[in-house]
Amino acid sequence: MDQIDKNIVKILQSNAKISMKDLAEAVHLSSPSVTERVRKLEEQQVIEGYHAHVSLKKMNRPISALILFESKDCKALANFCHNHPDVLECYRVAGEISYIVKIATHSVESLEKFIDESMQFGTPSTNIVLSSYEKRIIDPFEE
Template structure:
């Protein structure tokens, strides 16, 4: 992956709906050249897909929480989280905690319902999210990233 591929990835992460013509202008290549590079990045699995970013607060999910689980039944907890509509992310991790679950729900009452329903799978420790920061653009690692 060269500098032009890096620029293409940066632009697509900022705006996945950018036209190939506009992208080509931005990276100083012809449209066919950019289309070929994007196709190659997709085939290599560097670009996994294109997604709409949804504002969860506008979806009335005003309560966000990170829940740490000391699980007694990892497979069942994973299946439960995968099927639950409020769960945004679920990570199995090593250490004293076996799962980290990020969820967005409608109220403190629905958060409590989630916790109660998850109790058979392990011991939860709930942390309400007060604010958050999310990186919008992920740049490829290079030696000069830290200069």
């Protein structure tokens, strides 16, 4: 990736709906050149997709939690998480715990229900999210 590609990726991360014309102007290239560069970045899977970022509160999911599991059955826990509508992310990790699950749900009662249903797969430790920060623009490491 050259500096122009890095700029394209940075701009698309901040505004994935930008037109190719406006993107071309921002990086000082022609629209066909920028379109080709974006296509190559997609083919190389530098750009994996385009997403809408939605408000969990507006989606009636104001309760977020990170649940750490000492799992007895990793595959069963993973399957449970992949199929549960409240699960946003699920990470298998090395160390004392085996899974970290991020959920967003509509009530403390539904959080409790998730915990109760998941206990058959291991021991959960629940951490309710009070506030958060998510980096929206990721810069590549310089080589």
